[in-house]
Amino acid sequence: MATMGRPRTFDRDKAIEDAMFLFWQHGYESTSLAQLKAGINNGISAPSFYAAFGSKEALFRECVQRYIATYAQVTEFLWDNNLSARDALETTLRRSAKMQCEPGHPSGCMVGLGAMSAPSAENAAVAEPLERSRNRTRAGVVATIERGVATEQLNKSVDVKALAAMFSTFLFGISIQARDGASLDELNKAITQMMWLWDSNKQNED
Structure with missing residues (x-):
């Protein structure tokens, strides 16, 4: 029986970068879940999103840490x-x-x-x-x-x-x-x- 969750091709590192750019451009509240799902890895399902990141807030925190460790x-x-x-x-x-x-x-x-x-x-x-x-x-x-x-x-x-x-x-x-x-x-x-x-x-x- 197939298991649900992230697809095997899911690139989590790239996903964090994709999301970081969205938050960077639009801010936290103006970046919708729909934008995140569409913009991460050329599209990600809601179940895959929550399996990978847990929540929008948790993803944002990861993106902030990525930004601070790189561009900042x-x-x-x-x-x-x-x-x-x-x-x-x-x-x-x-x-x-x-x-x-x-x-x-x-x-x-x-x-x-x-x-x-x-x-x-x-x-x-x-x-x-x-x-x-x-x-x-x-x-x-x-x-x-x-x-x-x-x-x-x-x-x-x-x-x-x-x-x-x-x-x-x-x-x-x-x-x-x-x-x-x-x-x-x-x-x-x-x-x-x-x-x-x-x-x-x-x-x-x-």
Whole structure:
């Protein structure tokens, strides 16, 4: 007797990527079960969907983890102590902009855009992994600026929290600009302007 469930040709790794792109493009609540079933592995039945993932929420959580482990790695330069604090921050901005504008996947950042398409109150817990990721990035920006002060790249009197808030806001704002069609050249020019803010707070040299 044949058993029900996933077909033998089911590629779970590819299915996670397919679903991730859908959630990335449309957000959690706007991505319907029908879209997921149609978009995963060129079509998947409802029984196969539930056998493979359990629920839409569980699938979303897997997709978030996949995104964080792959595309979101562009922010890991914030913790690279082999780079100067300034270079770590600038590299993060430029690599993030490049990733968000490149072809082959939805534009923008799934983590950043997730703040704009937050689930309703009854599904609020679904957004927690995205919020944790954004908070970690904010903490990384703060730590990078603190390192800039500690290594005397920045003036010791700089308002670390205010400067970090400005750079974090800019970093997350790239998501909206990229989604709205800003080119990588435009974003890189904006990043150059933004880094002048760092340079204006450099440690004074006697």
